[in-house]
Amino acid sequence: MTMNEQRPLTVPPKLEAARAGGLEADLKPRMEAQGLTVYYGKKVGVGNVSMPIYANRVTALIGPSGCGKTTFLRALNRMHDLTPVARVEGKALLDGQDIYAPGVDPVDVRRRIGMVFQKPNPFPTLTIYDNVIAGLKLLGVRRKNVLDEAVERSLRQAALWDEVKDRLRAPGMSLSGGQQQRLCIARALAVEPEVLLMDEPTSALDPISTQSIEDLMSELKKHVTVVIVTHNMQQAARVSDFTGYFLTGELVEFGPTSQVFTMPKDPRTEAYITGRFG
Numbered sequence: 001m002t003m004n005e006q007r008p009l010t011v012p013p014k015l016e017a018a019r020a021g022g023l024e025a026d027l028k029p030r031m032e033a034q035g036l037t038v039y040y041g042k043k044v045g046v047g048n049v050s051m052p053i054y055a056n057r058v059t060a061l062i063g064p065s066g067c068g069k070t071t072f073l074r075a076l077n078r079m080h081d082l083t084p085v086a087r088v089e090g091k092a093l094l095d096g097q098d099i100y101a102p103g104v105d106p107v108d109v110r111r112r113i114g115m116v117f118q119k120p121n122p123f124p125t126l127t128i129y130d131n132v133i134a135g136l137k138l139l140g141v142r143r144k145n146v147l148d149e150a151v152e153r154s155l156r157q158a159a160l161w162d163e164v165k166d167r168l169r170a171p172g173m174s175l176s177g178g179q180q181q182r183l184c185i186a187r188a189l190a191v192e193p194e195v196l197l198m199d200e201p202t203s204a205l206d207p208i209s210t211q212s213i214e215d216l217m218s219e220l221k222k223h224v225t226v227v228i229v230t231h232n233m234q235q236a237a238r239v240s241d242f243t244g245y246f247l248t249g250e251l252v253e254f255g256p257t258s259q260v261f262t263m264p265k266d267p268r269t270e271a272y273i274t275g276r277f278g
């Protein structure tokens with residue numbers, strides 16, 4: 001064995017696989033699902049999912065309707081706590097700490113792991129400025145210079161600053177659909193989350209607005225770790241570094257996007273990717 005072939009024993013197998021796939025050696029899991037199962041009553045919404053979510057990368061979750069993508073995504077920031085019928089088993093580690101461990105505050109979890117939804121949902125009565133700072137105000141931040149800085153930083157990160165900097169006091173609802181979605185991204189970024197979960201963030205948008213959100217992804221991942229659910233396989237291929245393929249409540253395959261799309265290991269993934277299924 002040469003020096004280059006020596007590997008530390010502690011490298012998780014999937015990380016090792018990613019490296020073997022030619023990906024950079026500095027990959028670090030920001031989150032890790034370990035045997036995550038979500039029940040709706042007695043029914044399993046998604047079962048026994050284990051996968052890493054690498055820091056400062058985009059991970060796409062794909063698969064046919066009803067396969068459990070959204071259910072899994074919502075388990076990553078304890079959104080199911082708000083659904084009485086839902087119950088979660090297993091672990092979701094954030095920087096090695098289980099977000100479901102006793103004593104962990106779900107509000108703090110959702111500050112550290114933000115979420116953007118399918119339909120843009122700015123607060124309808126608030127201005128652009130007040131939409132962005134809504135989360136910070138809940139956290140008790142009051143100083144104007146801190147809020148001003150957060151507004152500019154978040155809107156820049158969401159690639160919206162240049163379009164709105166002269167009308168920050170206009171209603172959030174006066175923006176176009178694509179701008180509203182970027183406003184929601186800015187609102188999520190304002191509290192400086194480590195992870196941003198995006199549930200089909202472009203499915204309600206026109207092609208030009210969709211492209212502006214897709215273009216944003218490579219910038220976003222400099223600041224946060226992104227997980228995106230998408231129905232659109234081309235979108236997953238364009239924007240993501242890693243892909244998980246779900247089918248009937250199960251994670252069938254996870255790996256670097258280039259590998260999942262060109263050399264899927266599981267015949268069920270191949271059938272989906274090649275359009276023979278789903």
Ligand SMILES: Nc1ncnc2c1ncn2[C@@H]1O[C@H](COP(=O)(O)OP(=O)(O)OP(=O)(O)O)[C@@H](O)[C@H]1O
Nearest residue numbers: 040044045064065066067068069070071072083085
């Ligand atoms: N609140 C709920 N109560 C009961 N069952 C639910 C609930 N939400 C989702 N399910 C079920 O859990 C399974 C997974 O649904 P989920 O919405 O996660 O799939 P999905 O892959 O995101 O689908 P889509 O692409 O259509 O959004 C489905 O069988 C769905 O009917």
